[in-house]
Amino acid sequence: MNLSLSVNLSDILTEKKSILENLFSWGSFFSNGLRPANIFSLLDTTKIEGIELVASKEIKKMDIEKVKAILDKNGIAVFSIHQPILTLYRLSLEKIKRLFETAAYLSAKIIVVHLFSLGKKIHDPAFLKELKSLEEKFDIKIAIENGTKNIILGLKKYCYEGKEFSKTVLKAGFDITFDISHLAEAGDDIINFYEQNKERIINIHLSDYKSGLFKNNLFNMHLPLGKGDLLIEDFLKVLKESRYDGLLTLEINRGVKDIIESADFIRLCSGLFN
Numbered sequence: 001m002n003l004s005l006s007v008n009l010s011d012i013l014t015e016k017k018s019i020l021e022n023l024f025s026w027g028s029f030f031s032n033g034l035r036p037a038n039i040f041s042l043l044d045t046t047k048i049e050g051i052e053l054v055a056s057k058e059i060k061k062m063d064i065e066k067v068k069a070i071l072d073k074n075g076i077a078v079f080s081i082h083q084p085i086l087t088l089y090r091l092s093l094e095k096i097k098r099l100f101e102t103a104a105y106l107s108a109k110i111i112v113v114h115l116f117s118l119g120k121k122i123h124d125p126a127f128l129k130e131l132k133s134l135e136e137k138f139d140i141k142i143a144i145e146n147g148t149k150n151i152i153l154g155l156k157k158y159c160y161e162g163k164e165f166s167k168t169v170l171k172a173g174f175d176i177t178f179d180i181s182h183l184a185e186a187g188d189d190i191i192n193f194y195e196q197n198k199e200r201i202i203n204i205h206l207s208d209y210k211s212g213l214f215k216n217n218l219f220n221m222h223l224p225l226g227k228g229d230l231l232i233e234d235f236l237k238v239l240k241e242s243r244y245d246g247l248l249t250l251e252i253n254r255g256v257k258d259i260i261e262s263a264d265f266i267r268l269c270s271g272l273f274n
Helices: 009-013 019-024 036-046 061-073 093-105 115-123 125-138 162-172 180-185 190-197 232-241 256-270
Strands: 002-008 050-054 077-082 110-114 141-145 175-179 201-206 247-250
Touching (some): 002 036, 002 077, 002 256, 036 256, 077 093, 077 247, 093 110, 093 125, 110 115, 115 162, 162 175, 190 201, 190 232
Parallel strands (some): 002 247, 050 077, 110 141, 141 175
16 A cells, blocks of 8 residues: 655646636645645655646646656655546546556556546446556556535536445446545445445545535535544554555645644554554
């Protein structure tokens, strides 16, 4: 198992984010005034082995080359590539091809794609054949991520409800990125979902979730571990007992202190990385 940290490409290149990008990553490194060099210091302090790189919308070759040079210089591995935040609502085949090319260039083995960004195409045999062909060509896996219930009005249940989501992904023939905060927001049990789908889960987005008056709120998700309502300690113990060997990716939209404390929480409560 590898412990990973979600990092925006714009954090590394210190680019200005759009309003939507800030909404989905409001606690990111750069928006909190942290210099990119400190990201690598944080990884060293927490003993986090590598990152999940959240791509920018255009996925420019020049930007990826700059990022690779910076990461190589600092000895940082890229375990996975997450689709750009600005493509969450619609992801074209051409953009997916660029994600594969980027992942291959950075030696990442997983591409994270949100189910609702694929829309009806997830039921299109010709489209799915194209995706499987890309997986084989690059030897990189697509790991489809479960969504939140109320981020978009009218969102199809198969994008967020545990049973519907896993049934859809299984039928399409892909692996899973399991976001526990998203599943909690949708009202499902995170341990039960893991037990039912552990054979196909290769990446876990780990964060806490807090219910309340404004429970359908982006800011109630992706909290530091131990700051919400989820049974994180029990969940981590289940991972250890089942010998989970995929990625464990901290996707926490808060500051450095919270990330350090969350990494410590994982080690102290589970013994996974001791």
